[in-house]
Amino acid sequence: MDFYTFDGNASGDDYEDIDWDTDDELEIQNITPSSCATLTTLNAQTINGEASSSAGPSNSDLVQKFLGMGFSKQLIAKAIKENGESNTNSILESLLTYSVLEVEDSPDELNSCHLNSPQQPQQECVDNDQLSSDYNESLCDDLSESDSSWSGGSEVADVTSSLPKHEKALLSLAKMGYSIEEASAAMERCGPQASIVELTDFICAAQMAKMEDVFFEEEKPKLPLRLNGDFKKRKLYDLDIWKRKKRKGILTEEDDAIRLPNPMIGFGTPTDAHVITHRILPDAAVGPPYFYYENVALAPKGVWDTISRFLYDVEPEFVDSKYFCAAARKRGYVHNLPIKNRFPLLPLPPRTVNDALPLTKRWWPEWDKRTKLNCLQTVIGSARLTDRIRKELERCGDTDNPPPHVQKYVMDQCRKWNLVWVGKNKLAPLEPDEVEMLLGFPRNHTRGGGISRTDRYKSLGNSFQVDTVAYHLSVLKELFPNGINMLSLFSGIGGAEVALHRLGIKLKNVVSVEISGANRDIVRSWWEQTNQKGNLIHLADVQQLNGDRLEQYMSSFGGFDLVVGGSPCNNLAGSNRVSRDGLEGEQSSLFYDYFRILDIVKCIMNK
DNA sequence: AGCATCATGAGGCATTTT
DNA sequence: AAAATGCCTCATGATGCT
Structure with missing residues (x-):
């Protein structure tokens, strides 16, 4: 495989053009973590997930x-x-x-x-003018907002x-x-x-x-597991x-088995009063390189145990992005990054629907108590649905308070399809640019260049929440003041790249692997628009990325500082009615390629 | 062939009720 | 303690249109 030339594949999550009938797939069964690094078992944990340090602290x-x-x-x-x-x-x-x-x-x-x-720590501001004025205007009073699900100032x-x-x-x-x-x-x-x-x-x-x-x-x-x-x-x-x-x-x-924490705040969020700043990583997990893996938190039973076992027994950090922005996004992150002195992207994004979408306020009925949206998915509610709801509401007459059973019906659909109020009795799904904003991308990030509206939703729905990821990656800024070399697997629309850029971390060499041509176009276009001085290398298929190729790249610019990847969730996500087959599923089994490639990089780096 | 549109539950916690 | 209820979820496949 050589440097990639764009093909006509414009679908966000399609792997049909890959030959799945390879022997590799069959060998996945009963595979066990084998690594050239020594796999050590995690020491017995204390209840709070912080093992007591035997060595005297500095x-x-x-x-x-x-x-x-x-x-x-x-x-x-x-x-x-x-x-x-x-x-x-x-x-x-x-x-x-x-x-x-x-x-x-x-x-x-x-x-x-x-x-x-x-x-708030000082932070270099990068391209914040990409963001809408609504966005910026809502930031000032963000900290004073009170929310029953969590408490504490910044x-x-x-x-x-x-x-x-x-x-x-x-x-x-x-x-x-x-x-x-x-x-x-x-x-x-x-x-x-x-x-x-x-x-x-x-x-x-x-x-x-x-x-x-x-x-x-x-x-x-x-x-x-009780991370927090x-x-x-x-x-x-x-x-x-x-x-x-x-x-x-x-x-x-x-x-x-690994359990999800409640509240789902990982080691802490920018607005939490209490943040865990120490943890003990298993020896085998200690870098280089730093790695950052992501997937859906609500995966079938046992999936996270397997992921954690492969990724050097590092315990996942589960975070719901509703603590960062106005939409929920429950995800697990396995990484070996330091967790001390994290800082958030500024400006802080709007944290309520009211702040994020101010135009909906006028039509928002008193009995719709939502302050956050649910998870942004890859498809939106249908026009017929919103039409049915409108008719149902109109049938109640000109009242501000429909009967309870109607309210329940409407609210159930609103939550299920993330509908927002755009007129009297009128609900609508989010627009693509609204999704971009909620996820922390610059406006029009996925717009134009030949991508269809359907695929915009699909690509966005499969992406990182930038503020969440940036908060985790922020610790790299002082570690790599001259910039980093990154290997980005399953790049999608470049959530990690955007996060690092907005953190003010220079991108020196980025090897980005992404199956969708449309997504590669988006990242390429973003790369040019933001005047990146570094080098972007695009590849299409993680399965074709072998040790020889990796060694070539690494010898040319001295290894990767960071390996990022969120492998396909198709067979893990709850929305999938058809093929929720777990980690061995057709697409989700590509997790093993993330591990394979990370382990190769780790071996080369530690030679 | 590409695109938009629409209908299609179950799994699995968390909470409440019995 | 057990059963019932509430709630949420990075989606897939079929169809019809251009």
Whole structure:
């Protein structure tokens, strides 16, 4: 395969022109992860997904940890000076002691303590004028919006001011007889906005788990994945069931499977008060290169376990993009990137339908309580549907409040098809440019150049949410100030490329593999329009990309810094009524090519 | 052949009710 | 504790038109 010349294939997700009757496909069955890198098993995890570090943390890590717990820099410096760096517990004791001298205990306030003093890191602004004025206008009051599904002001990992309420909470727990370790673990776990009740609930659960582990001294199984999220009653219930099953000896493999976190915020989002900044990666996963893999979160059972197993046992980070923009997008991301000091793209995108689509506000009925859209898919609602709804509403007469059964019918269809109000009794699916905006792409990114409207929806529906991905990739900016070389598999319309560009990360050499000619055209066109100085190499088929070819590229510009890819979800997505066959499905099995290629790159880089 | 349009549930959690 | 209910999901295939 040589540098690709554009063909006539204009479909967004079609693989019909690929010969599927190859031997490769058959060999996928029962394949096991085999890697030239040593595959090590993940150490037993603590409940909060953060394994305790055996090596002593560096001074900055230490400071960061206590900053995250809400102590002021001055107090931390003092405590470290008195106790030395090695003894974390005595530092904490000292910090608490200082707090006793300063703070009065007032439990009533503890139930509602929040971080304040929002801070946004400075960020180089790149091509933000691509975005619509609606978009920009809505940004200013974004932070003040309140949303019942999540709380807290804008906050990034670096907290520099003293936050006595945290210290109060810690102090209260200590006074209640809990150990410093338990209290701090619970606080780190539940977040700064957690109430005392939640904190004690967590500690209780942890104690129960610990107690029972004493009774069941055998092998320590992996606890269900809890990357983040609060430890509410539901979680206790889960843990209860799990313990009970274990006692009865009926613990099945399913109980050991990866579970989705609730809320689905991964290691944190730009607007979360509490962000996890440390994790332990399995040795085999540590780069180079950095890799970033994406797929739908709600895949059939066992799929994410397999993906994680192949990708060096890295636990997926599940994130719903509704915490980044006005539309939901539940996705899992497996990556070996640092997670400390992430920062969001600026300006922050509109976070409600009202802000994202201001023209719908006038027609939005009071009884439609939606503030977010559901997942943007590859097809839209039909005209007949919206016509049926309009007739149904008109049948109710000239009222602002149709009967409940009509409201339910309308709302069900609205949620199912992501309809928005564009007139009296008039609903409509999103326009392609509205989808572009919601996903964080520049306006008209997919417009023109011969692509059909149908395929625009298809390509957009298969794409990344740029703000979400950019937040994760932002840590690369300080690591690669001179730019990066990237291998982009299943590039689609270039979500990763756009994200890096908007982050101000220079793209030196990009090898992009994408089956759809229309999508390649889009990326090529974007590349030229944004005056990229780097080198874009387009290929069509990941299956044809072998080690020799990779070695050629890598020797010409010195290896890849980042390997990005979101492999086909066709056989994993819930919308697929016909062939939801799992990871071994016709298209979704291309995941194994992502692993194959990543592993080759890894081998070459670590030679 | 390309394009637009339309109809087509099940799987799997989470929550509520019994 | 179990059953019922609610809710959401990067889609595929058939058809008719130009």
